[in-house]
Amino acid sequence: MTETNMNPEFDDLFTDDNGELELAERNALRRVAGLSTELTEITEVEYRQLRLERVVLVGVWTEGTLEDAENSLAELAALAETAGSQVLDGLVQRRSRPDPSTFIGRGKVGELRDAVVTSGADTVIADGELSPSQLRSLEQEIKVKVIDRTALILDIFAQHAKSREGKAQVELAQLQYLMPRLRGWGEALSRQAGGSAGGSGGGVGLRGPGETKLETDRRRIRTKIARLRREIAQMSTARDTKRHNRHRHLVPSVAIAGYTNAGKSSLLNRLTGAGVLVEDALFATLDPTTRRAQTSDGRHYTLSDTVGFVRHLPHQLVEAFRSTLEEVTASDLIVHVIDGSHPDPQGQVKAVREVLGDIGADEVREILVVNKMDAIDADMVLELRAEWPDAVFVSAHSGAGIDKLRLVIEQELPQPAVEMRVVVPYIRGDLVSRIRQRGEVLSTEHRGDGTVLHARVDEALAAELRPFEMAAETA
Template sequence: MQSYTDTSFDGDQIDLAARHALRRVAGLSTELTDITEVEYRQLRLERVVLVGVWAGGTLAEAENSLAELAALAETAGSQVLDGLIQRRSHVDPATFVGRGKVAELGDAVTASGADTVICDGELSPSQLRNLEQEIGVKVIDRTALILDIFAQHAKSREGKAQVELAQLEYLVPRLRGWGETLSRQAGGRAGGQGGGVGLRGPGETKLETDRRRIRTRIARLRREIAGMRAARDTKRSSRVRHGVPSVAIAGYTNAGKSSLLNRLTGAGVLVEDALFATLDPTTRRARTADGREYTLSDTVGFVAHLPHQLVDAFRSTLEEVADADLIVHVIDASHPDPAAQVRAVREVLTDIGADSLPELLVLNKIDAADPEMLMRLRNEMSDALFVSAHTGEGIDKLRQVIEQDLPRPGVAMRVLIPYVRGDLVARIRTRGEVLQAEHQPDGTFMDVHVEPALAAELKPFIVDES
């Protein structure tokens, strides 16, 4: 059996193996095959043009944001054809990029043959409508793109419910009718104009009906998620009651959190070079060198400008971070701007009330990082640990620091446990800190620190030190 302390082991990759277990049988498809690979991609992938507004910060930051948008688009299954950035003092309230640039954007879409425009920001309903009318192709924003990725990757019942809730809350203010044919509203003699049989409805437009149905569905999803949250809280309270410390692995999306969890525990969690490969939190038990138990939780990755709908919908999942005893904040050392990732993650941590928790910075992917960037990061983040989940470098040091930073049991005791109560000795070693242990004729003498619940059970065995 493979030891989890072996740094050459990266988990059994159970989820990844399951995904790859489904194979297509050759020769059963009736699809036309006399097309080239290029034609196939053109048929199957959305062809998109990206557009961003550089309204503040440096050009490098604007370019990094657009590059991240391109990675998001590719993760969602699109083919990026072009990317444009406009320098403006502020986003245009009517068309996002300004009316003078809408025509240029339309020309770029026509020239590239794109069928979708993705804007690097959250569009208002009016901006969305104006752009689609002017350009003539589908327009989505960064928020809709992220929601789409979440919808593709969610696999648990709770994850799917959270994503659907976020999508519906995003959709409600953006519903719009497509002409008068969808209206069932009429008044008086069927409205007087073009009325008649079939149009004397309940006085409610289809748009209003859609909104009402969506709001009903939102209310139902919130109740379902609240019920799932109760089950999660029960599990969490059980760990707290038994004094099991918890460590949450948080960080930017694709920073290597799942790989790190696999290295530390052999969890076998899906590892994939893609944004938001992990949506459902995974919790695994681990042990310190002296035998104490603690939990490690892999959580959903954060991203700059994370939609507030997602933060609200995933709040029950993110509470796994907020209730942790220690946050292992994983940073991608190979990213062009790691500091920006740190700021984005800390914004979300503040939003969920986890900004006051102990934080351990971990720079991952040092094997892929530029040496000069790595040297600068070592100077700027002198308290951080530098590791590689891929090669195993620095993992042993990380494990030691985590064990040192775990909260210590608060009750100090000196007890003599009879040999017939070996179960108590095992629980002390698992959930407490043993300073001294000695076998004596009447039992096992132990100098320990334990949590209050276990201390109450050990009271009959306290050694009288007088």
């Protein structure tokens, strides 16, 4: 990777009265150190077998600190690696806003082209969502494939989707992203169905301008988008039915949400023994997993693992995965998992809460859980405790703090509304079992005529228990 070329006073940038950045800083296209994942000691044959795309990353730093910009590009590098690419170089351009034509500014495109030629890269990945015109301009100037952050995330989702619904959701998001980016490359007029291009088989009444290849592609994509939306709606019916049944039986639901690779699946396995896939990779979990758990007093509730979030999560994915994300929206409690070992956990929390707001889950009660305590030094632990004094600190890997987390979840679960004392005959053991599963048992006593329970239960179960309720003076 190219040697770092950073001004030591870069952190002290300021803006003038008009809000414009200093000319020297705007002109600086800076390399970000430590992003190269180029393989060493590998033979040409082995490299050809791997067929990894060789990429250069480029970002525009418009706000925040230099550290924020480098963290964003480092995350882009991790995304590129997850997609199977080999990161060769990373560059950041300081601008007040992305250039509307070329993203980084036409004067800097030549420098980016030189970096691509020098490194031998075959792809450039932009840290942001490029407009169709920006994408086209960059490809024409640099002469290699250019993709943006959104396309990269969509590609990773496509690789990791396993279920039929997950694959359909990813395909829908990809088509929605592709639709405005279809290009004819000047060939559209020569590929019309009508006129002389239609051949002699067109016949009278069928000649004319016809439909271009670009128009045909767009029509087909619109048709496929409509079909995928219908399929996803049908496939979500089963999950909606299960969710409705849980609500009908008043089983509280807890959703595990958080940034991608924060350890949500590991935490679910620790809490429930679910045995779901755990992988040190971004977006390893796309399909939600729901497991049953139990409080210390016997109440049942559900825990759901959900897809991870990321900075600038493509809006196409949020829309396509909306039915899946409803597991979070419809929950009674959100366990928000934070990767305590990440360089910018605060930024991750902000990004997750933005997505929760987008899907309407920002009003659901939240428990902050700082994970990966086994990978954090003592000073960082003190900083995080000062940042989030009410958070629960755990290690899903070692199991530290898991018992405390179970207790906090139990305390935060919604409490049954009706408190009553009942004498349940011994032949109605089914009622006792349901009280323990759905309610909160405050005390138990065994008498000759049955089991005396002082409990809080939901209104539906309270109605069934009315015939067994003890009189006030007896109670």
